Amino acid sequence: MQTIKITIALATLALAAACxxxxxxxxxxxxxxxxxxxSHGAAAVASGAATVSAVPIIAxxxxxxxxxxxxxxxxxxxxxxxSDVLEAxxxxxQTMQTATCVAADGPPRLD
Amino acid sequence: xxxxxxxxxxxxxxxxTPSFAGSSAAGNPVLPADEVASFANRVxxxxxxxxxxxxxxxxxxxxxxxxxxxxNYTHVAFWVYAQITRADGSTGQGYRVYNLYQREGDxxxxxxxxxxxxxxxxxxxxxxxxxIIPDPRLQRxxxxxIDSPTYAALxxxxxxxxxxxxxxxxxxxxxxxxxxxxxALYDTDDRAQIKANIAAYFVPxxxxxxGLQRLLAPAASQALxxxxxxxxxxxxxxxxxxRFMGDNDLAxxxxxxxxxxxxxx
Numbered sequence: 001m002q003t004i005k006i007t008i009a010l011a012t013l014a015l016a017a018a019c020x021x022x023x024x025x026x027x028x029x030x031x032x033x034x035x036x037x038x039s040h041g042a043a044a045v046a047s048g049a050a051t052v053s054a055v056p057i058i059a060x061x062x063x064x065x066x067x068x069x070x071x072x073x074x075x076x077x078x079x080x081x082x083s084d085v086l087e088a089x090x091x092x093x094q095t096m097q098t099a100t101c102v103a104a105d106g107p108p109r110l111d
Numbered sequence: 112x113x114x115x116x117x118x119x120x121x122x123x124x125x126x127x128t129p130s131f132a133g134s135s136a137a138g139n140p141v142l143p144a145d146e147v148a149s150f151a152n153r154v155x156x157x158x159x160x161x162x163x164x165x166x167x168x169x170x171x172x173x174x175x176x177x178x179x180x181x182x183n184y185t186h187v188a189f190w191v192y193a194q195i196t197r198a199d200g201s202t203g204q205g206y207r208v209y210n211l212y213q214r215e216g217d218x219x220x221x222x223x224x225x226x227x228x229x230x231x232x233x234x235x236x237x238x239x240x241x242x243i244i245p246d247p248r249l250q251r252x253x254x255x256x257i258d259s260p261t262y263a264a265l266x267x268x269x270x271x272x273x274x275x276x277x278x279x280x281x282x283x284x285x286x287x288x289x290x291x292x293x294x295a296l297y298d299t300d301d302r303a304q305i306k307a308n309i310a311a312y313f314v315p316x317x318x319x320x321x322g323l324q325r326l327l328a329p330a331a332s333q334a335l336x337x338x339x340x341x342x343x344x345x346x347x348x349x350x351x352x353x354r355f356m357g358d359n360d361l362a363x364x365x366x367x368x369x370x371x372x373x374x375x376x
Contacts, residue, residue, distance in 0.1 A: 018186065018283060018284070019210075019211060019285075020212065020213055020234060021210075021213065021224065021234065101303075102307035103307060104307045104312070105297055105304070107312060107359070108297075108308070108312055108361060109359065110246055110249055110361065
């Protein structure tokens with residue numbers, strides 16, 4: 001039975017890697033290059049400032065164009081540690097077995 | 112009892128054949144942080160030089176030789192060109208990554224997490240990314256969805272590695288990406304409608320897994336369940352999303368980027 005347990009454990013490890021967050025081992029290594037942003041978070045909390053560190057560009061018609069010239073190099077540091085966690089709506093998701101009662105729209109195409 | 116033992120061992124051994132499994136997580140190499148950061152910047156610069164406001168980027172999280180045939184990338188996320196505010200208050204432009212990650216400590220659940228390009232590649236097995244730059248019109252629609260409550264509303268925290276993209280019972284990172292693409296494409300936040308459209312027009316990547324493997328997989332982890340599938344198992348992958356977008360003229364560019372090369376699919 002021990003063999004089974006070991007094999008199952010290996011299978012779990014082998015198959016459960018999809019969509020995995022960076023491993024704990026690497027997270028430890030990442031601590032240094034995330035230190036800048038981490039300290040930013042602490043400072044922001046202390047000062048009462050907003051902790052949001054990145055603002056996605058919003059679609060505003062012609063303002064979408066990007067020249068590419070302004071790209072910021074992060075060097076060996078992480079410009080913004082993954083400290084901004086979206087509200088994931090945990091526990092509120094609904095499950096649905098099938099969608100057979102809903103008719104599909106037309107084929108996908110862009111206007 | 113002895114026969115049952117033999118059957119179980121045989122089945123589990125079959126389950127762990129190279130088509131699915133391989134080295135354990137502990138065997139995965141961890142790439143040097145400076146190389147990861149350098150590659151992340153290469154991808155950022157490449158995307159920015161192409162004027163990409165939104166891109167779908169994938170990484171290789173495991174040795175490809177142990178992945179099922181047709182599956183090369185294990186994680187997919189949206190990269191969004193954004194204004195970044197640094198610790199000193201200065202700002203610059205860069206990409207913010209919108210992920211769905213398995214939850215540490217409970218792999219049957221997931222969370223939506225934003226991180227950086229360097230963080231995105233931190234868990235990579237190799238510096239190799241698959242990239243889809245959507246058509247600019249679709250990029251605008253994607254931005255609107257990502258910036259709206261719909262993005263989180265389309266998240267189902269019930270995680271399955273092999274989630275069936277045609278149903279909403281489980282979800283993985285690739286399926287959430289596909290759901291968001293469909294929401295943007297059809298201007299809808301109706302999950303049932305999104306699933307109906309996926310069922311009609313999206314072809315999942317077939318996954319070769321036999322009945323015994325399907326039976327035993329949940330014993331290893333509930334995240335390996337396939338109860339949301341019919342006779343055939345198929346899931347959303349970077350490749351299947353790339354084919355869908357390419358076949359329907361929804362992508363401006365689809366390519367693979369490594370530290371030294373850029374190859375069009």
